[in-house]
Amino acid sequence: SAGVRSQREEELAVQEFYRDKAVLITGVTGFLGKILLEKLLRSCPGIRRIFLLIRPRKGCKSKERLAALLKAECFEHIHREHSDALEKLTAIDGDLTEPGLGLQPDDYELLTREVSVVFHSAATIKFNETLRHAVEMNIEGTRKVLKLCHEMKNLKSVVHVSTAYCNCDCKTLDERIYRPSVHPQNIIACTKWMEESMLAALTPQLLRSKPNTYVLAKFLSESLVAEEGWDLPVAIIRPSIVAASWKEPFPGWVDALNGSTSLLASCASGVMTTIVTDVKGVADIVPVDVVANLMIVVACQTAAKRAEQQQQQQQTGEEASERLQSEPPSEQQQPAVYNCVTGSLNRLVVGDIRRYLAKFLPLYPLQDTFGYPRVDMTSSQVYQSVMVFFRNYLPAVAVDFVRRCTGRRPRMVRFLEQSKSAMEAVRFFTTQTWEFSSNNMILLHDRLSPFDRQTFDIDIRKIDWESYWENYLLGVRRYLFKQDPSTLPESRKRLKRQQAVRMALKTLLFLGFLRILLGRSKLAQQLWRLAMGLLSRLLHLVRFTSHN
Numbered sequence: 001s002a003g004v005r006s007q008r009e010e011e012l013a014v015q016e017f018y019r020d021k022a023v024l025i026t027g028v029t030g031f032l033g034k035i036l037l038e039k040l041l042r043s044c045p046g047i048r049r050i051f052l053l054i055r056p057r058k059g060c061k062s063k064e065r066l067a068a069l070l071k072a073e074c075f076e077h078i079h080r081e082h083s084d085a086l087e088k089l090t091a092i093d094g095d096l097t098e099p100g101l102g103l104q105p106d107d108y109e110l111l112t113r114e115v116s117v118v119f120h121s122a123a124t125i126k127f128n129e130t131l132r133h134a135v136e137m138n139i140e141g142t143r144k145v146l147k148l149c150h151e152m153k154n155l156k157s158v159v160h161v162s163t164a165y166c167n168c169d170c171k172t173l174d175e176r177i178y179r180p181s182v183h184p185q186n187i188i189a190c191t192k193w194m195e196e197s198m199l200a201a202l203t204p205q206l207l208r209s210k211p212n213t214y215v216l217a218k219f220l221s222e223s224l225v226a227e228e229g230w231d232l233p234v235a236i237i238r239p240s241i242v243a244a245s246w247k248e249p250f251p252g253w254v255d256a257l258n259g260s261t262s263l264l265a266s267c268a269s270g271v272m273t274t275i276v277t278d279v280k281g282v283a284d285i286v287p288v289d290v291v292a293n294l295m296i297v298v299a300c301q302t303a304a305k306r307a308e309q310q311q312q313q314q315q316t317g318e319e320a321s322e323r324l325q326s327e328p329p330s331e332q333q334q335p336a337v338y339n340c341v342t343g344s345l346n347r348l349v350v351g352d353i354r355r356y357l358a359k360f361l362p363l364y365p366l367q368d369t370f371g372y373p374r375v376d377m378t379s380s381q382v383y384q385s386v387m388v389f390f391r392n393y394l395p396a397v398a399v400d401f402v403r404r405c406t407g408r409r410p411r412m413v414r415f416l417e418q419s420k421s422a423m424e425a426v427r428f429f430t431t432q433t434w435e436f437s438s439n440n441m442i443l444l445h446d447r448l449s450p451f452d453r454q455t456f457d458i459d460i461r462k463i464d465w466e467s468y469w470e471n472y473l474l475g476v477r478r479y480l481f482k483q484d485p486s487t488l489p490e491s492r493k494r495l496k497r498q499q500a501v502r503m504a505l506k507t508l509l510f511l512g513f514l515r516i517l518l519g520r521s522k523l524a525q526q527l528w529r530l531a532m533g534l535l536s537r538l539l540h541l542v543r544f545t546s547h548n
């Protein structure tokens with residue numbers, strides 16, 4: 001109809017929406033939270049105040065943790081160009097696992113009086129988390145945030161961050177809330193009285209075909225948002241695998257060693273280079289700055305949608321309005337869900353990642369690598385185990401033996417075990433492909449003004465994956481391993497020397513085996529003398545180039 005068409009054509013004014021508003025962010029110390037905060041400070045200059053719920057940790061209060069947080073490199077632009085905006089930040093001590101979010105009465109009252117927009121991204125993201133802690137953080141924590149939102153006098157919108165994989169037992173995932181077989185309240189009740197051993201025994205039955213407690217808790221928290229937040233202006237964002245930034249604050253910025261980044265770091269350092277995956281499958285990776293932009297825009301859209309609904313209620317009369325406010329919503333009135341994914345719009349095949357890394361890993365080596373930086377992808381777990389044993393484990397044992405003999409602490413086997421654990425945690429996601437619908441994200445993009453499309457870019461169709469992975473690798477090197485780009489030439493030389501020595505040692509081992517096999521024949525002796533001569537020249541060349 002004409003009314004619907006004009007409504008869709010009406011442009012959102014994102015920056016104007018945030019003018020003179022106070023915002024609350026949970027999870028600001030996380031990878032996504034930092035980028036969300038940086039983007040709000042830089043691109044929403046009219047924002048009045050940003051409250052940050054931060055858990056006191058190791059004797060550090062929220063204000064001290066905020067000061068440490070702002071030293072992160074992602075805030076360079078803010079310190080240089082928008083330093084005045086930092087005065088808008090207010091850190092508040094809080095804890096999702098504590099009653100009333102662990103807030104002091106004055107702070108609770110302050111938030112209910114001031115806040116208009118809530119971004120709830122705090123969660124435990126450990127895949128191997130115990131059921132009790134996953135429920136406390138991701139389900140009960142969400143319930144407490146919703147309770148706080150209900151008491152906010154000027155609330156305009158709430159954005160809850162979930163995961164695209166919360167319904168991963170389905171191969172096709174729509175932008176709707178899926179009904180759980182067990183009510184979240186029943187799970188919460190179990191964690192209150194059951195001992196840890198009982199919960200551990202119950203966990204597999206609750207998980208069913210879900211891979212871990214993180215996914216289960218996120219799945220249940222969505223239904224909680226729909227049920228207990230039905231009368232709030234709330235929306236749910238489901239990002240897939242959140243990875244390094246696409247454009248902002250810098251291309252390739254990353255500071256969290258999890259998900260795809262842990263795999264990339266393992267391959268770049270040569271610690272563990274064989275990954276079990278489906279080479280023909282889709283790697284649904286979304287840049288962190290796209291997720292942050294979507295959160296900011298969705299909050300604006302959610303507020304606009306609520307304002308439209310209130311206007312319609314006024315037109316239909318007081319009686320209908322009271323009835324709508326007292327009855328739970330229909331299916332159409334459920335919270336809007338935005339699948340923040342790339343697979344349906346800008347498909348990235350796993351085999352393409354292998355090709356990109358084969359090109360860029362030797363170009364941008366780390367200063368110190370355990371083995372040759374590479375990525376070997378296979379669908380066989382047996383092949384991976386064999387390759388890891390010979391290519392990674394045996395050398396790690398040898399290096400640790402040398403370190404022990406020289407009085408240093410052994411560490412390589414420990415690093416390898418950590419890499420193996422990280423790969424095991426994500427194997428469920430690297431060996432399967434899902435089909436995600438992402439219509440809401442595209443419709444939202446189409447509703448943005450040209451200015452907002454550029455300022456809050458959520459159009460993942462424009463991502464060039466080859467340049468993205470080049471920047472991703474450079475970002476891991478610079479921001480995660482803290483290695484300056486100026487060290488690249490020396491790192492490349494070192495990698496070439498290491499490769500030459502490896503080739504020489506492999507050749508020596510092969511010829512030694514050949515000599516044993518052929519015994520005392522003249523041919524074996526000649527080959528041995530030739531090999532030793534070539535090895536001597538090669539080592540001399542390596543020493544010469546290392547001095548230049």
